[in-house]
Amino acid sequence: MTERRKPYPFDQIEPKWQTLWDERCAFRAPNPGEPDFDPNRPKYYILDMFPYPSGAGLHVGHPEGYTATDIVARYKRMRGFTVLHPMGWDAFGLPAEQYAIRTGQHPAITTRENIAKFKMQLKRIGFSYDWDREISTAEPDYFRWTQWIFLQIYNSWFNPETNRAEPISTYSGADPDAVRLAYVAEVPVNWCPDLGTVLANEEVIDGKSEVGGFPVVKRPMRQWMLRITAFARRLIDELDGLDWPDGIKLLQRNWIGASEGAVVRFAVAPAQLQAGGTAEEIEVFTTRPDTLYGATYLVLAPEHPLVDQLTTQEQRDAVAAYREQVGSKSDLERTDLAKDKTGVAIGAFAINPANGERVPIWIADYVLMGYGTGAIMAVPAHDERDLEFARKFDLPIREVVQPTEGEAIGFTGDGAAINSPLLNGLATAEAKTKIISWLEDNGRGRRNIRFKLRDWLFSRQRYWGEPFPIVWREGKHEALAESDLPLTPPPLDDFKPTGTGEPPLAKARDWVRYSEAATRETNTMPQWAGSCWYYLRFCDPRNADRFVGAEAEHHWMGGSQPAGVDLYVGGTEHAVLHLLYARFWHKVLFDLGHLSKPEPFQRLVNQGMILGEDGRKMSKRWGNVVDPLDVIAEYGADAFRCYEMFMGPLEQMKPWSMKGVEGVSRFLARVWRLVMEENQAGEWVLSPAVQDVPLEKRQLKMMHASIKKVSDDIEALAFNTAISQMMVYVNEFTNAPAKPVTAMRMLLVLLNPFAPHLTSELWEILNARFPDAARDITDCAWPLHNPDYLIEDEVEIVIQVNGKLRDKMTVAIDAADADVEAAALANPKVGELIAGKTIRKVVVVRNKLVNVVAN
Template sequence: MRSERRKPYPFDQIEPKWQAIWEERQLFHAPNPGEKGFDLGKPKFYILDMFPYPSGAGLHVGHPEGYTATDIVARYKRMRGFNVLHPMGWDAFGLPAEQYAIKSGQHPAVTTRENVAKFKRQLKRIGFSYDWQREINTTDPLYYKWTQWIFLQIYNSWFDPETKRAEPISTYRGTDPDSVRLAYVADVPVNWCPELGTVLANEEVVDGKSEVGGFPVVRRPMRQWMLRITVYAERLLDELDKLDWPEGIKLLQRNWIGRSEGAEIDFKIDKGDQEIRVFTTRPDTLYGGTFLVLAPEHSLVDLIVTEEQWPAVREYRERTARKSELERVDLSKEKTGVFTGAYAINPGNNEKIPIWIADYVLVGYGTGAIGGVPAHDERDLEFAKKFDLTIVVVVQPTGDEPAIGFTGEGIAVNSPIINGLTSAEAKKKITAWLEERGLGKRAINYKLRDWLFSRQRYWGEPFPIIWKNGKHRSLGENELPVVPPSLDDYKPTGTGEPPLAKAKEWVRYSDKALRETNTMPQWAGSCWYYLRFCDPHNDRRFVGEEAERYWSGIGFQPMSHRQDANAAAGIVDLYVGGTEHAVLHLLYARFWHKVLFDLGYVSKPEPFQRLVNQGIILGEDNQKMSKSRGNIVNPDDVIDQYGADAFRCYEMFMGPLEQMKPWSMRGVEGVARFLARVWRLMMIENQAAEWELSPAVKDVDSTKAQQKILHATIKKVTQDIESLSFNTAISQMMIFVNAFTNVDAIPLSAMRAFLGLLNPFAPHTTSELWERLNAKFSDARGGITEQRWPTYDEQLLVEDETEVVIQINGKVRDRIKMPILATQEELKSAALSNPKIQDRIAGKTVRNVIVVPKKLVNIVV
């Protein structure tokens, strides 16, 4: 048993005290336009954390890393006069609650409520300055009513390729609007996970296994809801340029969208009138195309297979269909395929080439068919070697590599129309040639697939859709929210039919119409939560127009800030969260936002202007924190022992925010010591062991040196918060405190300014000290959170004298004090006449002298 150790300072009393005061006074509530306390003169700042999934395990120290960073910025921005939107909520639909329900029989709503309460209590203990009046929960019918409403907007829209925008479906002039809706139903090969009893999005499948649970996933065609995100591929790609995101994350999204430029070429079938369209990025290799390969699922396969090849083709297709995603993706395996018996004509040279099917060609990419160019494509080469197909070299490498297997750019050969051209020129020319003859055209392809949007689960948003005579139709807005039925049995049916189908009463919408029984994926709620935070209690609109415009920085900003605000493409000024959402949440949210933007519901084209990813916190053993390793650190334990302020400061002091770094309890202790030193700078323990204000704190002027270090600290902390370099900001404040330790008189004004700087990091301790100062001195009014951020005077930082380094051949040999204004000549002569230097250069020729004013003199001999 640890003996009840005396606290180095009474954080256990002051932290709950200040948390209660903040809550009671609602100090961190951000008023909306029209609300009491709203100040038109303040610019807005929207700073958002990726909201958590409230799991049963509660918070671990990784969560509050990003939250602390944003909280520091939020508190700082408030002190700089911003109206700061800093909300928190719960992304609470999803598998774990449902899995738990299956095991325990407890309704997911109950577990969700308990988990949320636990998370909220833990977050409050850390002293975050969230505007809790704006708390939202994706599983609240008042919230998901609007998730369903947005789905209806998507469902009732189409993408006009002319304007490249979403438009209401009523503007569509074609015959079958259902074929162009942004939400549609399709029979698609999906990732079916038998163990979970549900289909998964491509993004939820990792190495052929489910991301959740690691269960095997197989391909299987099913009727599913899809969202037509692919029509936005171009904009999702191009508009990344406007965002202040880490380049790495932008790159991940670019790769995920996977734009590639090339041509679509039509190959006539030898005996028959069909054509096979292939996509290629290398139209310049057309003459080297010695066979075609179709994906096994390609729709033309049925039409072209010859009688004698049927059994082999059928067998191959069945085998492919049975394969799990893992088997199919396995690269180490050999290429497989079957000849269809049919031939096509290469439009370049009119040669007859065989048509094969093989599972290395994917039905979902391009046209699901390729022209095999074995000489210049690794996969085609492997395939051609295995099945003994013709190999023709059509690109000559400019270096001395072998031509067969050369996939780079070179010079076209054996290609009558383009011989002698570079690959780039050849691409252009052959594409133009094909276009003239109606044999092909320039084409752009994206790797991005449409978003598989339905799940066979209980704990998710039901679709606001009903089925009648085999056709789907949307419910009216007045029928929202569609609330899921309560069920006794949440288990997946195992057949792929969703659990909601078990609620027979609920499913029956009317005599002739049935409800859609799929639910939305977990991503749905997080696709727009940042919008709801702007106006969380609006019951007439998903977000009020005025609130949306205000928090987007439009219309209401003071003139001085208007330009900045309008330059931003995104509504959220700073968004902090983990990298794991680089291509899932962040892409889906951008997509929804763009649809809403096109339809005129939001004023900015992007959701998140600046994105920062916090690094993962490892256990003390340098391993990823996990239950099995037993290295998980619980914030509650840390706070019990060292207090919330020490916890916050340590999270920031560990190292750069974006870096992965290990936890260290010793490190927490060090930071706790720093806070205790701050405390004792102003407080002293009396005979009765009570803390009282130290008599050393006096309303006196700072010494010159103290003034200098104060202003240097203001400057550094200000700049470091702006650049999110919290670790070095804390270092500087430690230097400040060290400088004031053991001095006789502690100047009040310096302490006031310092407490302001430290407040965003350690809000409880600084609030308490501020209040204690107020009790004795009358130089300041109000609580610390109402104070303006300290400013620094550059003049006070200027030194009269500076230490100049003297180097010989780049090596430091001596240091001299020189006036700050010393000229280059003065520095040079001072260096050369320095006795130590004279000794060293005696007898040598000085060849060059480099002088860097205020810094150094380098003598080259």
């Protein structure tokens, strides 16, 4: 097969300019204090979600967001901003470790190879990253500071008085370890017996391991936790000022899940207290304290600590059996299969504080230990789950809320209180307020807000991650000194899980032994750790003394806006976890005085997924993965970039189409041929049609309309319509006998952020013949449109009769409404249509239309 002739010589142009940009460090962003730093230029920080460098390399989905940010970066530079546009690698992580387990290849080696491949691919697309700022989370120079930040968190606590993180030294209580933001707890983790390891939540799908599909069970283990729940309120409230999609804000709010309600204390019926038991009351959390009179039984989570004390002799065996049964259930069984309610009464009773009634206490696995107080008051008449449970076990159901219409039993909305002496007749909102006051006055409860958000399980039993800068001495943890950082993982030949749940680092006996009396922590941090603060390191990536220099941080992350990164683009898959974790770390560091602003990412945009040509998700399995390098080899990087943006709105999911790439490639070739032509020898030379001549009126209009449209569209990230406009621009000039050099230059400038190689080359060629402009197109200032050129003296307006289009006419711009109305009524078609009818109204919209209403 002979190679098809290239529509224009992108295969020569693109490497040429990529090399030049590299040599000139064309996209270097100087920091304050550096010689070429210009304090008069405003800063603009444009960030991509950096990739995990997998073995498969990039597919065309990755560069979608990267292309969008690159266009904005190039555009903002031309608008006079100093743009920080960096790229790096989220280099710790499971796939490299799994690969190591299979092949014995050290993860550091595969990671290095994968990074090299990713970087080469990105460079071939012509992105304007400041490669001097490249970072990798797996390099000691980087993870040293990840460990340092962990120590900041470890050495802090959340002071509820000030609502801020503070150094642990300001805590006056007896046991600082009980309030640290990083703490150790025995918590249930995802234990996968077949893999012999603990899995992160994100590695568990439908109760089975992502790798291999083996069952996963909950098992309590000693784990490091981060106290993110202390920041729940702020993480919700401080979303308000951010320029994020509403859907993402909502997702985060729901994930954090604030519920307003009350804690109610139920006294345990005295005779029921067992020998040695001290529990006198049970705290429940409810969002419907107004239904207190309808609480006909209590349910505790099976793991609730009071269960042992409260269970009566007769019920011991049944309770033990039930707890055994629940404990052995996998997640899958407890959620998916176990929709059917189960539970067992423990024999004890409690007193409903509202009416003094004795109500039975049950345990059931539909009540979760991890939420609220791990105990509920069941109001079967007004809660679906309680109703189902009560019906199954024949427990009493009392209606206490009357809906405006319909059946009270099973009604969970707001209504009027009934059968509730203190509250009768009150609407739900008032009833809640009143009963809470009553509870508070009587010492039986208080107003309370609970969050769904759980503390962050921060340790992994893995090799390829940041080791904790912690040692254990006599069963107690203590921090390493900052001077001991970075703490590098030990070299290890055998990365396999131990099978016992003990981390692989435990195999490095010498490394683990810190001193005679102390041993190192052997857990490692999760992959999220490195990505929690990489945007900060980009501000000052080579700083050896601090995680980020104060001046650099202030410059790039400060400013007049509420937060630092001006534009952050990435996929929705990180809408919750990454963005929440990063905000949390940022707030801790902010509270401790290390940062200028409380929020990291001011403006967030999610790019939509690119599907395969068959409309399915791109995957090896379907064989529909497209490699950017293949596209670039055939059509060039500029066509690749433009097509990625021309496909449709950035946020939308859309399928790939090679035919579409071809179309965009034809457009770029037309741009090339506006300026170039082939001579007899088949060489491309500057076309003689390009002349220094004035523009015709309609050409001037086209030029200025395009400046306006392309500028507005880039600001709005509507790249597809910006490209459409440039296509129209090119079509306008394609058949013009002379191509005015002004118009050609203008087109190149507008197109430059999208197709930087092609436009750089043509700019250079034009400069050889018309040498009165900037030497390099990247030095050009972005143009401003002149609205005067967009004004017409005449305008075509639409004539409607009863809202239907009937005819058109041309009138003078801004013609008086009365004149337009008269002209419309004089129109023969209108006359025909309104014959015999009465004109009720004539609507005239200036320069748009006239609508005659008649019947």
